[in-house]
Amino acid sequence: MQYEAVVIGVSAGGLMVLSGILKELPGDYPMPLIVIQHRSKDERTLLEEVLQDKCVISIRQANEKERIDRSKVYFAPPDYHLLIERDHTFSLTCDDPVNFSRPSIDLLFETASEVYKDKLVAVILTGANRDGAEGIRAVRQRGGLTIAQDPATALFPDMPRAAIDTGSVQHILNAAKIKDLLLQLAKNRTDHA
Amino acid sequence: MNKTPATDNEELKELLESIRFVYGYDFTEYAEASIRRRIRHFMSANNFNSIRALNKTLLEEEDVFEQFIQETTVNVTEMFRDPSFYKSLQENVFVRLATYPFIKIWIAGSSTGEEVYSTAILLKERGLLERSVIYATDINQKALQTAKEGVYHLKKMKGYTSNYMKAGGQRSFSDYYVSQYDGALLDRSLRQNIVFSAHNLAADRSFNEFQLICCRNVLIYFNQQLQNKVIDLFYESLCPFGFLALGNKESLLFAESRKNFEEVDRKERIFIKTGQ
Ligand SMILES: C[S@@+](CC[C@H](N)C(=O)[O-])C[C@H]1O[C@@H](n2cnc3c(N)ncnc32)[C@H](O)[C@@H]1O
Numbered sequence: 396m397q398y399e400a401v402v403i404g405v406s407a408g409g410l411m412v413l414s415g416i417l418k419e420l421p422g423d424y425p426m427p428l429i430v431i432q433h434r435s436k437d438e439r440t441l442l443e444e445v446l447q448d449k450c451v452i453s454i455r456q457a458n459e460k461e462r463i464d465r466s467k468v469y470f471a472p473p474d475y476h477l478l479i480e481r482d483h484t485f486s487l488t489c490d491d492p493v494n495f496s497r498p499s500i501d502l503l504f505e506t507a508s509e510v511y512k513d514k515l516v517a518v519i520l521t522g523a524n525r526d527g528a529e530g531i532r533a534v535r536q537r538g539g540l541t542i543a544q545d546p547a548t549a550l551f552p553d554m555p556r557a558a559i560d561t562g563s564v565q566h567i568l569n570a571a572k573i574k575d576l577l578l579q580l581a582k583n584r585t586d587h588a
Numbered sequence: 589m590n591k592t593p594a595t596d597n598e599e600l601k602e603l604l605e606s607i608r609f610v611y612g613y614d615f616t617e618y619a620e621a622s623i624r625r626r627i628r629h630f631m632s633a634n635n636f637n638s639i640r641a642l643n644k645t646l647l648e649e650e651d652v653f654e655q656f657i658q659e660t661t662v663n664v665t666e667m668f669r670d671p672s673f674y675k676s677l678q679e680n681v682f683v684r685l686a687t688y689p690f691i692k693i694w695i696a697g698s699s700t701g702e703e704v705y706s707t708a709i710l711l712k713e714r715g716l717l718e719r720s721v722i723y724a725t726d727i728n729q730k731a732l733q734t735a736k737e738g739v740y741h742l743k744k745m746k747g748y749t750s751n752y753m754k755a756g757g758q759r760s761f762s763d764y765y766v767s768q769y770d771g772a773l774l775d776r777s778l779r780q781n782i783v784f785s786a787h788n789l790a791a792d793r794s795f796n797e798f799q800l801i802c803c804r805n806v807l808i809y810f811n812q813q814l815q816n817k818v819i820d821l822f823y824e825s826l827c828p829f830g831f832l833a834l835g836n837k838e839s840l841l842f843a844e845s846r847k848n849f850e851e852v853d854r855k856e857r858i859f860i861k862t863g864q
Pocket residue numbers: 489661662663664665666669696697698699700703725726727728731787788789790791803804805806809835
C-alpha cells in the first residue's frame with residue numbers, strides 16, 4: 396500500500412515521544428506528517444523551535460490555506476482547529492472546542508480521512524483525555540492504517556487506551572516500533588516509486 | 589458509509605446551491621471541510637439521515653432553516669480576543685485615526701458584538717469615540733441582536749478584565765458594565781456611536797468608505813476564491829492609506845491583491861492600503 400500522509404495526535408507527556416520519533420525521520424521523508432499537540436494557547440511557536448533543533452526533517456506551524464507538502468511536519472497552531480481540504484490545503488477554524496480540545500485530534504483525523512481515505516496513516520500517542528478515539532474510528536472505517544502507542548509505555552495511557560477501546564486500532568506499539576513502522580512505510584513507498 | 593464520497597460531494601453542492609437559490613445565503617464558497625462537518629453535525633443532532641432529506645426540509649420549512657443558520661455559522665468570540673492585537677491597534681492605528689476629523693470604522697463579521705465594544709472602549713479611552721462611527725455587520729441576525737443588547741455572561745468578565753489589562757486598557761474594566769443577575773450590561777453610552785446592521789460578505793457590496801476595517805476570524809471560513817473577493821471588497825471600501833486588520837491566523841499571503849497592501853504589524857496582521 397502506498398500511503399500519502401501521516402496524522403499524529405498527542406497530548407500530555409508528548410514532547411519526549413514525539414521528538415524521539417521525529418528525530419529519526421530523514422529530511423526527505425516521502426509523506427507529510429500532520430500533528431495535533433494539545434498545548435496552551437499562549438504558547439505560540441516554541442514547540443516547533445525546540446523540536447526543529449533536534450530534527451533534520453522540516454518542522455513548521457500550519458498556515459491557513461497552505462498547500463500540504465511531503466517531507467514536512469506540520470503542527471496545528473494553538474487554539475485553532477486544523478482541517479484538511481480536498482485540494483490538499485489546510486483550513487483553520489475557531490469553532491467551539493470538541494471534547495474540550497482545540498485543536499481537536501478527532502477533527503483533524505476525520506477531515507484527513509475524507510481526503511486521503513485508505514492512504515492515510517493515523518497515530519495516537521500519550522495523552523490524558525480521549526480525544527482522537529472518534530478520529531481513529533473514522534480513519535479505520537475508510538480503510539486507513541491505525542496505530543496507537545502501547546498504553547503500558549505511555550506517560551499518560553488514557554488517550555491511546557480510548558483509541559484502542561474503539562476496536563479500530565490495528566497496531567499497538569511502543570514509540571521505537573512506531574518509528575520503525577513509519578520508516579518502513581516510507582521505504583515501501585520509495586521501493587514502488 | 590453506504591454512499592460513495594462522490595455522490596456525497598454532489599449532494600452537498602446541490603444543498604448549498606439550493607440554499608443560495610431559495611434564501612440568498614451563499615455558502616458555496618465556504619471552506620469545505622468545516623462546513624461539511626457542521627452540516628453533518630446538524631444532521632445527526634436533528635435526525636436527518638441523508639443530505640437529500642435535509643435539503644428538502646430546509647427548502648420547505650423556514651424555521652428549520654433559521655435553526656440551520658444558527659447552528660452552522662460559528663459565532664465564537666470574546667472581548668479583547670488576542671490582547672496583543674488591541675495593543676498594536678492602539679499604537680499603530682489609533683494614532684493615525686486621530687488625525688481625521690471624522691472616523692469611520694467597519695467591523696465585518698462582528699458576531700455577538702464583543703469585539704465591537706472592545707474597540708469602542710479603547711477609542712473612548714483615546715478620546716476618539718465621539719467622532720467615530722463603527723459599522724458592525726454580520727449575516728447572523730440573532731448574533732446581531734445579541735450585539736445590540738450588549739449583555740454578556742457575568743462569569744466571563746473575569747477573563748475579559750484580564751484581556752483588557754493586557755490590551756493596554758487604562759482604566760478599570762468594571763467601569764464599563766453594571767451587573768444584573770448573572771449578566772453584565774455594557775455601558776449604554778458606548779452604543780451611541782455604533783451602527784449594527786446585516787451585511788453578507790459573500791453577496792453584498794461596499795456601502796461606505798472607511799479608515800479602518802476589522803475582519804477577524806471570518807475569512808478562515810471561506811475558500812480561496814471568496815477570500816480574494818472579500819479582500820477586493822475591503823480594498824474598495826478603504827480610503828487611501830486605510831487600515832485592514834485580520835485575525836491572528838489570517839494573512840494576505842495567498843491573496844491576489846496582496847501587492848496593494850503593506851504590512852504595518854506582521855504578527856498582529858495589520859495592513860495598510862497602498863497600491864491603487
Ligand atoms: C468566529 S466569528 C468571529 C467574530 C469576531 N470577529 C472575532 O474575531 O471574535 C465569525 C463570524 O462571521 C460571520 N460570518 C460568516 N459568514 C459571513 C458572511 N458571509 N458575511 C458576514 N458575516 C459572516 C458569522 O456569522 C460569525 O458571526
